[in-house]
Amino acid sequence: MISAPPRSAWPLLLGGLIGWGASVTLLVEKFKLFTDSSYVPSCNIDQVVACTAVMQSDQAAAFGFPNPIIGVVGFSVVVTLGVLSVAGIGFPRWIWGGLWTGLLAGMGFIFWLIYSAVFQIRALCPWCMVVWAVTPMLLVIVTGQLWGRSRGLLQVVVEWRWTVAAIYYAVVILIVYIQFQDHWRDVISG
Numbered sequence: 001m002i003s004a005p006p007r008s009a010w011p012l013l014l015g016g017l018i019g020w021g022a023s024v025t026l027l028v029e030k031f032k033l034f035t036d037s038s039y040v041p042s043c044n045i046d047q048v049v050a051c052t053a054v055m056q057s058d059q060a061a062a063f064g065f066p067n068p069i070i071g072v073v074g075f076s077v078v079v080t081l082g083v084l085s086v087a088g089i090g091f092p093r094w095i096w097g098g099l100w101t102g103l104l105a106g107m108g109f110i111f112w113l114i115y116s117a118v119f120q121i122r123a124l125c126p127w128c129m130v131v132w133a134v135t136p137m138l139l140v141i142v143t144g145q146l147w148g149r150s151r152g153l154l155q156v157v158v159e160w161r162w163t164v165a166a167i168y169y170a171v172v173i174l175i176v177y178i179q180f181q182d183h184w185r186d187v188i189s190g
Contacts, residue, residue, distance in 0.1 A: 001090035002146075010082075013083060017075075018130060019131055020078070026127040030066045043126045046187075047183075050123045050125070053121055054124075067113075070109075074106060078099070081095070099142050100142045140165045
């Protein structure tokens with residue numbers, strides 16, 4: 001059994017809650033838009049930071065149903081394991097491995113969604129970006145839980161996990177800045 005120390009359990013729970021909240025909010029906005037075509041989601045700020053363009057794209061239902069459903073279900077698992085971890089309950093290695101595998105698959109999906117939003121849809125959804133931000137942090141935490149005592153190559157992965165996450169954040173911010181730099185200049189100049 002592997003128990004998460006408080007420095008991992010609490011961020012796991014908080015990250016799960018943040019991701020779950022963003023997913024639920026996005027799903028509610030999606031259903032409101034689906035039932036009322038004149039509805040303007042609260043996350044529409046301007047022509048670039050606009051949920052509507054993203055929610056109405058083909059990519060928003062990659063598997064035939066709204067993507068936020070995946071987030072609601074996935075983050076519910078994270079929240080459940082986070083609550084139990086905060087309570088000091090340990091899990092078999094395969095539970096941590098399953099969570100790690102799910103988060104890794106989620107990151108693969110997020111990479112595709114980032115590419116789609118930035119280069120194809122050319123719009124940014126704030127709630128989606130919350131998920132883009134919280135998932136790598138969760139993957140880093142679970143990587144530490146799962147392989148924290150490993151040797152060899154896995155030890156290197158564990159030691160460099162936060163650096164890899166920082167590089168991910170820097171690259172995403174850079175891509176978003178470069179792709180929409182005219183928009184950001186207009187926003188800053190008023």
